[in-house]
Amino acid sequence: MRLAAALSHRADLATRADALAQRAYRAALTQEGTTPVDDPAALLAEHEAVLAELEALVVRINLTNASTDVDGVPLTAALARRDTLRHRHRMLTTLAEQSTPRADRMRGAELRMLPTIDVAALHAGADRIAKQLRELDLRIQEVNWTTELG
Incomplete structure (x- = not known):
């Protein structure tokens, strides 16, 4: 199998x-x-x-x-890396969402909410991590389909 x-x-x-x-x-x-x-x-x-x-x-x-390697790295390490990348991606995307001002002010009477962090940098970081995650996940899937269960 x-x-x-x-x-x-x-x-x-x-x-x-x-x-x-x-x-x-x-x-x-x-x-x-x-x-x-x-x-x-x-x-x-x-x-x-x-x-x-x-x-x-x-x-x-x-x-x-x-006992299986992915590009010279143990599969268990690659799986841990994938989990870490997922957490990083989730943090960056959620922080970017929370830092984006919403258009739910009524008649402009409320105080404007401003981000306290560079939202564009968060999106860029999330995009970079998403690419790394996709590439690593693809390699892990390739190994999964070519490795016999011990």
Whole structure:
């Protein structure tokens, strides 16, 4: 199985575990004299089985990530870099949005709000980071599709 397929399967298992949990929560109480549609004990057992499969898969993914390189850098380091770039991008774009005066003043009677930071520089930085993020993400995806799961 390719790493990319394993990542997709991991997401499916996590979604399935969440759905089973929600169904069990809903079936945990019922009105007297009625029977719940689902058996919460059976759902709990199925949830445990899904989590065991998920845990084993995550271990294999993590071991594969640790032993795989992206352009001479361990995949785990590339993933950490991608996460950091995402946080930086989010900070710059949100700060730029918050620093942009809004046209919601009524009749101009309120005080004008002025940015306290260079909004154009924030946008330029966000654009630069977005490009780095796209390039790195593309390389990570290429490696994911060409690497066999360990």
